[in-house]
Amino acid sequence: MTRSLSVIGGGHVGRVLGRLLGSRCAVLDVLTRSPSSARAAVDFIGAGVAADGYAALRPADIYLLSVGDDQIEPACAALAAAVPLRGAIVFHCSGALASDRLAAARAAGAHVASVHPIRSFADPAAVAADFAGTFCGVEGDAEAVDALNALLLALGARPVAIDAAAKTVYHAAAVFASNYLTTVLDAALRAYQAAGIPEQTARELARPLAAETLANVFRLGAAPALSGPIARGDMATVARQEAAVAQWDAATGELYHALIAPTVELARRKHNR
Incomplete structure (x- = not known):
């Protein structure tokens, strides 16, 4: 069964992973700081609907939080307050912070993880076209890690397990x-x-x-x-x-x-x- 995916944050990493994961998942909603950036992210991803707030998000199987490090916890809390998360997967892409910053989602019954692609995302289109072989540092709950590793391997990426306690x-x-x-x-x-x-x-x-x-x-x-x-x-x-x-x-x-x-x-x- 195809999993559904929603993307929160429309920066370079979110757009690239949204497009790539969208080849394996059904992209539902894309939420960013402004309607215009959300529409631009949807155009890049090639799927999904630009959401105008957390209240507009539909329940999904996977939520990608591609926001700045200082926004991970507030975004996660807003997500947990807006949609039912029991059984869902919520992950962020920070290289410096661990999945424990997603405590609000875990408390709501989600499986949480972090996935850090070890690439420069200065040119998102180029990264999306040449993502195979990319190493990704992964840590988090076993259920989330297993599912995300399977998706990354299907994209040709190379997931590497890391110790959450040593994330910094x-x-x-x-x-x-x-x-x-x-x-x-x-x-x-x-x-x-x-x-x-x-x-x-x-x-x-x-x-x-x-x-x-x-x-x-x-x-x-x-x-x-x-x-x-x-x-x-x-x-x-x-x-x-x-x-x-x-x-x-x-x-x-x-x-x-x-x-x-x-x-x-x-x-x-x-x-x-």
Whole structure:
């Protein structure tokens, strides 16, 4: 039997998942902050009716809450007050918050979960067209997780079970792998430029080193991929570099200093394998 789906929140993630899940579910209602954005979301999804408020929502089997993190609990409470949820599945898409933020739905008899697609949604149409292979961090009630995993697998996605108690650390992993990696590479490029190398040339110098390091990390693991003075035990060079970087730019010097201890620990793991 085809399940029914309603979408609350018309941002990029909601639109993409609404369109994708709509290929497996019957989309009923789409509720967003304004009638115009709801109609735009319905157009993108290709199904459903733009709802003008929670009171207009019809009972559905699955509810997708694609709202900002600070709106998850209020939206869930409004949903629980508007429609019967016993036996339904309610899930949100936050990478930082766990499914326990859906307590109002659980109290109303729903099975709750969170599904976090590990993608950039800057171009929703492109993501929707190429969603197969996307990893999705999933946690929540067993009934909800089982049903959502089945839908994700049918879409070609790759659901991964995560520990709800460590959801914030899980989300921080993406920040380390993407945002802070960019910050560290920016420090490298600025340091090259401080040595008199033009910015474009600095990028070309850093590119093969960074690319090869990333390839080694993902092929071998972080510890075996570590090279450089700390991996060799050359702490005298590290001390000279730290002093030189701090003299050039105090903030970057603090960053360099903060990375020494975890890199020493990584080197220890490398040599104790």
